[in-house]
Amino acid sequence: MWVDQLNDILTTRLSSSIRLEVEMQKPSNLIQAMNLARTLRKTTINQVYQLA
Numbered sequence: 001m002w003v004d005q006l007n008d009i010l011t012t013r014l015s016s017s018i019r020l021e022v023e024m025q026k027p028s029n030l031i032q033a034m035n036l037a038r039t040l041r042k043t044t045i046n047q048v049y050q051l052a
Contacts, residue, residue, distance in 0.1 A: 014037055014041075015044075018040045018044065019037075021036075021040055
């Protein structure tokens with residue numbers, strides 16, 4: 001049950017686009033989901049700064 005709670009905490013703090021991408025990738029565990037979210041977040045931030 002605590003894994004579901006951690007997953008909820010992780011996904012509610014993500015932007016909707018990152019959350020959707022993580023869900024579509026269907027990570028097999030929380031660690032994979034967190035790593036994927038971090039990577040997507042960094043990629044998004046880098047893209048934003050490149051546009052500026």
